[in-house]
Amino acid sequence: MDFDVIVLGAGIVGVSSALHLQDRGRRVALIDRRGAGEETSFGNAGLIERSSIVPYGMPRKLGTLLRYARNQSTDLYWDYKALPAFASWLARYWWESSPPRLAAAARDMLPLIRHSVTEHDALIARAGVSELVHDGGWIEAFHHRATFEREAADAEIAAREHGLRMVALDGAALRAREPAIGEGFCGALHWLDPKSVANPGALTQGYARLFEAGGGTFLNGEATTLRAEHGAWTVETAQGRVSAKEVVVALGPWSDTVFAPLGYRIPLRGKRGYHMHYQPARAMLSVPVVDSEQGYVIAPMEGERLRLTTGVEIAVRGTPPTGVQLERAERLARPLFGLGARLDAQPWLGMRPSTPDMRPVIGPAPRHPGLWFAFGHNHHGLTLGPVTGRLLAEMMTGATPFTDVRPYRAERFE
Template sequence: MDFDVVVLGAGIVGVSAAVHLQARGRRVALIDRRSPGEETSFGNAGLIERSSVVPYGFPRDLGTLFRYARNRSTDLYWDYKALPGYAAWLARFWWESAPRRLDGAARDMLPLISRSVAEHDALIARAGLAELVHARGWMEAFRTPRAFAHAAEDARKAAAEHGLRADVLDGAALRAREPAIGADICGAIHWVDPKSVLDPSALVKGYAALFECDGGRILIGEAATLRASDRTWTVRTEHGAIDAKEVVVALGPWSDLVFEPLGYRIPLRAKRGYHMHYRPARPILSMPVVDSERGYVLAPMRGNRLRLTTGVEIAKRNAPPTSIQLDRVEPLARETFGIGERVDREPWLGMRPCTPDMRPVIGPAMRHRGLWFAFGHNHHGLTLGPVTGRLLAEMMTGEAPFTDPAPYRPDRFR
């Protein structure tokens, strides 16, 4: 039970890091308290989001801020009990979302975003998972002509600047392409370059099976037991303690359970979100669609199901789940997209690991030899998992990184 590297966290980022390190000759153990793909990677909308070249910033227009303050919107719900713990983080997020700083975040994220599909494609081919992925893109749908016109202009600029493909569809063209979409949607932007995953958890499990097939070990263990001794890291698993010279913390929203006891103060917070599956009452959507002015996504999944994923809930990480956001958007989705009866007994609750500057944390820890971080991918963990795994593995094995990792360095928050 002696390894070169222990990767803590078997979500899309941790599994991808393990695969890339193993491909470079490292003996790797992947450790989590659950099986691969069972936490945050389980419940997202399944987008490999090549077109999201601008991060999701904090809205700065007064109308949106007033709507959020009233706490009645469909795209954001906040629990007042959580606000004291989030106040400093939200203030930094707002500051980082100013136009100039948001442009900087977009520039820093572009090298990762631009390679996201290609890095997934490489793993999908190796693991034989092509049946899980559609190359149809996704749509931003709009309810008001003003919002649609503004988004269409932004889409044309983004497509020209970044070499993306985007079709601007009026209501008639949209419904010709997606008959299930109701007349209350006046138009949509079809982003062609992204891909969608019909079962995100199965994709992660498939990558993990590739890792095991090539000799990797997946173990059930508790990351919080991580200890440093001399030049070795030790963590307890169900098969006993294991040792490694290096350790990767890729625990998503739970990464602070490891880095905080080691003395690191990284502003990581979890944005909560929910999903529910429905039977389609109309012809099923051919690709994911976001109701842009209401803040939820409907995505086709395996088994003739539609997955509705909600916007953001600001609440304590261990707070009980609520039905507020689903209760608000379900009637809208039923009218607009024709969702039928619920499939799941209870909504699924997940956590999105977020940093206030909208960049992930990727790289070596400052004060501990052999400690590496890979977390904080905001709303794009599935998108950025494989490309993060590649960048981290290049750094750890002394290869020339395919892009400058400086924007993601852990010490930027000091």
């Protein structure tokens, strides 16, 4: 049970990292307490988001902050008991979201975003899962004319600068394109370069099958059993102890359960979110639609289902689900999108692993030889999984990375 590399976490980032390391000749063990793609990678909106050039910064307008303080928003709900645990994280998030720092974050993230679709395309073709992935982009819809016109003007500039394809639609054109959408939106931006995934969990599982077909080993085990012993890293699994000279922590919002005991104080937090599936009462959507002003997404999923994914809930990990955001979003979305009956017995709850500077942590641990990090992708884990795997594998095997890796180093938080 000796390997070259152990990858902890079989979400989209971990599976992609294992694949890219395997492609470069490493013998890899992929370890998770569950099956591949059954946690955070299962429940997202299914967007491979090539057009998200600017990260999701913390709003700085006074009116928005006052609305958040009243805790009545659809896009953000906070549990007052979580505020002490999130206070310093939120303070840094606010600081990093100033216009110049947000622009710097966008520049640092651009190389990863730019390669996101092409890196997915390569794995999709090899894994034979093209039926899960659809061209056509996604739609960003607006309720208020002034907001739509302002965002459309900014989008035109961004599209020209970054070579993106975007079409502005008025309300009538939006409803003509998507008959499932009712009255309520005055306009929308149709971003054409992203792709959508009809079953994100199945996509990750398809990549995991490709890994195993290439000789990779998938094991069930507990990441917190990681130990450094006699120049190697060991992990306990259901099949016994495994060891390797190198280990990758790709546990998403649970990555701190491994790095914190080793003395690293990386400010990683999980932004919670919910989803629910619905029977369409009208026509199916052809692409995902974001209610930009209310902060939820309606996405067409496999099996003729519509998936509603909510905005952000600030709560301590392990706190029971509240369902507050889902209820608020469902109330708005049901008449707009023709949502029929709920199809799930309970709402799904997941966490988006987030850093306050809106950049992932990718690279070596500063004080532990052979320990590598790949987590903290904020709202873009599905988008950035394969490109992260490529970059990490290039670093670990001594190849020249395709981009500057300094913005993602763990040392920036020390």
